[in-house]
Amino acid sequence: MIRGVFRLKPAVFEARNVSKQYRSGFALQGLDMKIMEGDIYGFVGENGAGKTTLMKIIGGLVQPTDGRILLFGQQGKKELCAARRRVGFLIEMPALYPHMSAEENLTFYHHVLGIRNPKRIGEALRAVALTDTGNKRTSEYSLGMRQRLGLAVALLGSPQLLVLDEPINGLDPAGIVDMRHILERLAKEEGVTILISSHILGELQLLATRYGFIHKGSLVQEIAAGELLKSAQAMICIAAPNAEKTAELLKQRLQIPDISVNTAGELQIPKASVDLERLMAVLLQEGIPVEGFNLSVPNLEHYYMDLIGGVKR
Numbered sequence: 001m002i003r004g005v006f007r008l009k010p011a012v013f014e015a016r017n018v019s020k021q022y023r024s025g026f027a028l029q030g031l032d033m034k035i036m037e038g039d040i041y042g043f044v045g046e047n048g049a050g051k052t053t054l055m056k057i058i059g060g061l062v063q064p065t066d067g068r069i070l071l072f073g074q075q076g077k078k079e080l081c082a083a084r085r086r087v088g089f090l091i092e093m094p095a096l097y098p099h100m101s102a103e104e105n106l107t108f109y110h111h112v113l114g115i116r117n118p119k120r121i122g123e124a125l126r127a128v129a130l131t132d133t134g135n136k137r138t139s140e141y142s143l144g145m146r147q148r149l150g151l152a153v154a155l156l157g158s159p160q161l162l163v164l165d166e167p168i169n170g171l172d173p174a175g176i177v178d179m180r181h182i183l184e185r186l187a188k189e190e191g192v193t194i195l196i197s198s199h200i201l202g203e204l205q206l207l208a209t210r211y212g213f214i215h216k217g218s219l220v221q222e223i224a225a226g227e228l229l230k231s232a233q234a235m236i237c238i239a240a241p242n243a244e245k246t247a248e249l250l251k252q253r254l255q256i257p258d259i260s261v262n263t264a265g266e267l268q269i270p271k272a273s274v275d276l277e278r279l280m281a282v283l284l285q286e287g288i289p290v291e292g293f294n295l296s297v298p299n300l301e302h303y304y305m306d307l308i309g310g311v312k313r
């Protein structure tokens with residue numbers, strides 16, 4: 001009998017009880033976190049929650065006050081140093097020479113970073129769709145192009161893990177979509193694991209396969225994108241007159257106890273608990289005019305606000 005072998009993907013990065021204290025106070029406090037190979041890990045938290053500090057710790061730019069990190073399973077000082085060569089960072093925009101082209105800037109970083117394979121310059125340019133920029137000076141680039149060039153610098157070392165701190169911040173809608181397509185391709189076709197922070201939750205939701213929610217320096221929750229959607233309910237929202245009275249009536253007629261009225265004064269019914277045809281038939285029979293109808297799909301923003309709201313309370 002042939003039995004399938006189920007292999008767990010290895011952790012690419014782990015933080016164990018990591019704290020970082022500045023004079024002004026704690027930026028991280030006992031943070032635990034795990035990024036598995038192949039994840040696009042959306043790192044979510046309000047301003048000052050500690051996202052950049054953690055990313056800088058991964059890059060060795062900041063030392064933790066307490067706790068430890070593992071990169072590709074390595075944790076000794078020397079081993080971490082070697083493991084960092086397998087990571088590409090876009091935490092702060094690398095300095096670009098404004099009078100030089102994308103290729104010339106990449107050639108410079110290729111040299112500075114001591115990368116041996118000269119093919120990487122062309123490959124990195126292709127990966128970020130900047131091959132047709134010719135001799136154009138980077139001073140004439142849009143923010144989206146500069147950001148893509150910054151990503152190309154991070155890609156020069158053929159990283160297995162990319163650490164990206166708000167890479168779509170300030171980009172226009174087209175720039176955001178370009179960046180999403182580039183990152184999706186890197187993850188799917190090249191198997192690159194990605195840690196990405198962003199405040200643009202609607203966009204992050206289109207990309208991430210897993211989320212980590214950080215609040216005041218601690219990780220509040222890690223959850224797979226699919227689990228997040230399952231855990232939050234889709235709601236049918238109906239605008240109708242006398243919402244409270246109508247809600248009571250529908251509860252009785254449909255035998256559904258959890259019909260509520262939301263802050264917009266609409267009836268709110270969990271989609272999974274009702275048959276839509278029956279709902280419409282009852283509304284018709286009772287002569288209740290439907291003034292508005294929509295389906296609120298569970299999303300990252302609602303989930304995050306509920307989660308952090310709960311933590312803050």
Ligand SMILES: Nc1ncnc2c1ncn2[C@@H]1O[C@H](COP(=O)(O)OP(=O)(O)OP(=O)(O)O)[C@@H](O)[C@H]1O
Nearest residue numbers: 022023024027045046047048049050051052053054
């Ligand atoms: N070099 C530093 N010296 C002192 N305090 C710092 C330093 N760097 C960060 N902090 C503080 O640590 C906390 C966490 O900052 P961090 O930049 O990591 O948050 P963040 O989640 O990346 O925020 P944002 O979304 O605004 O970028 C903040 O209170 C910040 O003021």
